[in-house]
Amino acid sequence: MSGEDRKNELAREHKERQEKRAASEQSSKARRNTFIGAGVAVVVVAGGVFAATTLVDKDGSEAASAASTPSASASASSSPSASVPAIPSTAPPVKPGSVTCTYKRDTSVPNKFVGLPGKKPNMKLKKWTINLNRGKVVVDLMTTAAPCSVNSLSFLAKKHFYDNMKCHRLVTPDVAGVHLLQCGDPLAKADGKNVGDGQGTSGYVYGDENTEIPPVKGVVMMSQPPEAAGQNNSQFVISLSDDNTQIGAGYSVVGMVSEGMDVLLGLAKDGKDLLVNQGDVTGEGGTTAPKNPVVIKSMTFS
Incomplete structure (x- = not known):
């Protein structure tokens, strides 16, 4: 091989490496953008299940932080028509003004x-x-254990951010092996056609807290990319079954449903009540929106 041929070969290999690196970075960003909206990715997956991690960013950059108390929860009372298991609280007392959120x-x-x-x-x-x-639906908050998550949700509620918002994903066990409702994408159409459903957020992120609790029935947790820490946003998920254990802990839990579980369990009987969007940008089997829309008319905190 001549020197010129060798030079051309090296240039070609270099170009190929650059293209592969660029494709990898673009794919990584696309996954992050998808999961930051899709959040708990299991709600868009027909075959696979993903769980969040609490690893630091691979590039070593600092994620949004949330200074809060150790993981814990508050006990939840049972709904008259659909019981919700209570999770004992282990959170130590917090002095007023001692918590700062970023x-x-x-x-x-x-x-x-x-x-x-x-x-x-x-x-x-x-x-x-x-x-x-x-x-x-009423949720007993775990404010002591997840103050920054509750603070974010309360702030957005006061701004009427969630008013008249459609919950963009609902899955039943026959569709994905789990039972969940996901809401909080302000741009979602929830019509089974919009490929971007699940990507929208409130435009800011914050850190993880209260991540030790498994997603049993009634648990309400924030969604975020499963491969990143500190990416909580406006989207939240309500677990509708004790059989969601394959999701695992690791998500920021904000509370437990204490009233209205019967309402949530009645949103869809099975996959026939769902609109499956096979063109979802996640490419993981299509999203599932309820045929009978689930709309947040308003929300309050007290």
Whole structure:
């Protein structure tokens, strides 16, 4: 091989490496953008299940932080028509004003930005009421254990961020082996056609907290990319079954449903009540939106 041929070969190999690196970075960003909206990826997967991790970013960059108390929870009372298991609290007392939250602006995904929450959370919040078009759901908050998550949700509720928002994903066990409802994408159409459903957020992220609790029935947790830490946003997931154990712990849990589980369990009987979008950008088997829309009319914290 001549020197010129060798030079051309090296140049070609270099170009191929650059293209592979660029494709890998683009794929990685696409996965992040997808999962940051899809959050708990299991709700868009027909065959596979993914769980969140609490690993630091691979590039060593600092993720949005949330200074809070150790993982714990509050006990939840049972719904008259659909019982929810209580999880004992292990959180130590927190002094008022001792918690500081950090929220980081994120413009890498589609978003509806209404501002950043304040750094000092209201530690007295105990109840989260979600008024759906299908009925009312009440969540007993774990504010002591997840103050920054509760602070974010409360802030967005005051900004009417969630008002008239469609919950974009609902899965039943026959579709994905789990039973979940996911809401919080301000741009979702939830029509089974919009390939971007699940990518929208509030335009900021924050750190993980209260991640030790498994997703048993009634657990309400924040969704985020399964391969990243500190990417919580406006999307949240409600676990509708004790059989969601394959998801695993690792997500920021904000509370337990104490009223309205019967409403949630009645949203869909099986996959026939869902709209499957095979063209979803995740490429993981299509999203599932409820045929009978689930709409957040309003939400309040007290």
